[in-house]
Amino acid sequence: MEEPVQRNLTTASASASMELPSVKELAKEGLAQVPKRYLRAPSELEHPPNDNTPSSLEEVPVIDLSKLLSPQLHASELQKLDSACKEWGFFQLVNHGVDSSLVECIKKETAEFFDLPMEEKKKLWQKPEDGQGFGQLFVASEEQKLEWADLFVIITLPEEIRAPRLFSNIPQPFRDHLNTYCLELKKLAMKIIELMAEALNIDPKEIVELFEKGCQSMRMNYYPPCPEADKVIGLNPHSDISGITILLQLNEIKGLQIRKDGKWSTVTPLPNAFIINIGDTLEVVSNGIYRSIEHRAIVNKEKERISIATFFAAALDKTIGPVPSLVTPQTPAVYRSIGMSDFLKRYFSRELGGKSHLDFIRIKKEEKQESKPIQE
Secondary structure (H helix, E strand, O other): OOHHHHHHHHHHHOOOOOOOOOHHHHHOOOOOOOOHHHOOOHHHHOOOOOOOOOOOOOOOOEEEHHHHOOOOOHHHHHHHHHHHHHHOOEEEEEOOOOOHHHHHHHHHHHHHHHOOOHHHHHHHEOEOOEOOEEEOOOOOOOOOOOOOOEEEEEEEEOHHHOOHHHHOOOOOOHHHHHHHHHHHHHHHHHHHHHHHHHHOOOOOHHHHHHHOOOEEEEEEEEEOOOOOHHHOOOEEEEOOOOOEEEEEEOOOOOOEEEEEOOEEEEOOOOOOOEEEEEOHHHHHHOOOOOOOOOEEEOOOOOOOEEEEEEEEEOOOOOEEOOOHHHOOOOOOOOEOOEEHHHHHHHHHOOOOOEOHHHHHHEOOOOOOOOOOOOOO
8 A cells, every 4th residue: 555545544543632641650649639631520421420320221232143143043133233233332242253362362461561661652652643552532732621541542454554663563472462353353343244234134245345445443441540530531422433343341340331312321341242332434324224322431440441442444445325225215315425534534633522523424304315425
């Protein structure tokens, strides 16, 4: 791939942010109170984040991949998958087929990666022009409130667009294990997307071809314990721009919350499971049948929480829009078509928050019900 294209992809997929101090190092200082820039007003938090607060909502659906691959159980499990995507936008995937010993290596070595001395981390820190590496994302001003988290962001696939200064400098054996994990999750993601296409009753090629040569990226999240956990946020409410996201939680500390029926509900991660969620791209492609859901991360007062989100985005040279077979006179297009590159640029050019970034391609009722490409 030519360098200008690579630079375009890197910038669009991991937008640069202001350089900020490490929250992990800040937490080591044993503060009784956190700096003002991390504190949120109660109105911002909506409901004081407390992972011990009982939720009136039922648990996120659980989907069994082994049943989806079973001739005898496929139909009933596919119906469950379809329902989970329509009603929740989230589900936990068990019997996913990714080697358990590899997953355990990734968990152990990711924790060790965040424990590297600061002088080692600085070699892998974000650059002003590139948001990949250790640091933060979506911070554009000195006044902006900060999240109580450290991140490591990296583009992982295709291999030719990886940032050499980062991937080749990840310590061994973590680098090799991470490479294997990336490839295994790519296979898993494509299988899930194929199954979703079947559940939507469309030709899988209509969706699969968007993601076959798409961009895979990872965001490793470290949420340190916080003395004022009920006054900060680990990750602002948002939806993902990806097609789908596969989340691996490294420990038992709860922190992921999803907004369902106007209320925040804390997800209890199952052992040996991945948490899968629908992204904005798949919402657009499915013509709103499968919806991306707002989610956020809260933090714990006494214990750290670590997770790895792996994002699967459509190829940058693709145009996304409602699949033609899902657009009929009875179900007109909900979104206009847009180039994936422009879609990414718009997403990363603003502060992370909510789903309002979809408004500019959403077709209003009074408009002519026809999907037209946006001219940039």
